[in-house]
Amino acid sequence: GGARRSHTRRLAVSWFLVCAGVHGVLEGYFSLRHRELPADTGLLADVWKEYAKADSRYMTSDDFTVAMETVTAWAWGPLSFLTFLAFLWRHPARFVLQLVVSLGQLYGDILYFATEARAGWTHSDPHPLYFWVYFVGINGIWVLVPAALIVDAYKHLAAAQRAHDSPRQKAH
Numbered sequence: 001g002g003a004r005r006s007h008t009r010r011l012a013v014s015w016f017l018v019c020a021g022v023h024g025v026l027e028g029y030f031s032l033r034h035r036e037l038p039a040d041t042g043l044l045a046d047v048w049k050e051y052a053k054a055d056s057r058y059m060t061s062d063d064f065t066v067a068m069e070t071v072t073a074w075a076w077g078p079l080s081f082l083t084f085l086a087f088l089w090r091h092p093a094r095f096v097l098q099l100v101v102s103l104g105q106l107y108g109d110i111l112y113f114a115t116e117a118r119a120g121w122t123h124s125d126p127h128p129l130y131f132w133v134y135f136v137g138i139n140g141i142w143v144l145v146p147a148a149l150i151v152d153a154y155k156h157l158a159a160a161q162r163a164h165d166s167p168r169q170k171a172h
Helices: 007-033 043-051 063-088 094-118 128-165 167-171
Strands: none
Touching (some): 007 128
């Protein structure tokens, strides 16, 4: 139908467009240029150097960080854009895509926090701006929003399955 999207749905759809940009551009840059990053002088390099004050792994081509950011850039970036398009086009797979991307983002972020916790927070600057705002705050967004979107996708997919399984539906 042509029903207008709710404010919450528009925010969710916008989230996937923002993720496509962040994952594709910012994290894609890191994925491709992590070795040159410390000497690089461009705008995106400067963004990563500023963030590296919260997590020094970004200046050392840390194996986990490079692998995680590469998956994020090259899988979750394009899939976020595809999810955005699927919602615009009301494609039947839109909530499956929402579930897949959100699970991937949440899993990556949990591993990101867990590996640093297991390292004893040795790569994190304890300064409140760097630790609480950059490290916890920015990354925490990619825990909270995907978690909410997983629940949302579950509700829509379960409702669709219930409708499909209903005896009334089988008579048609």
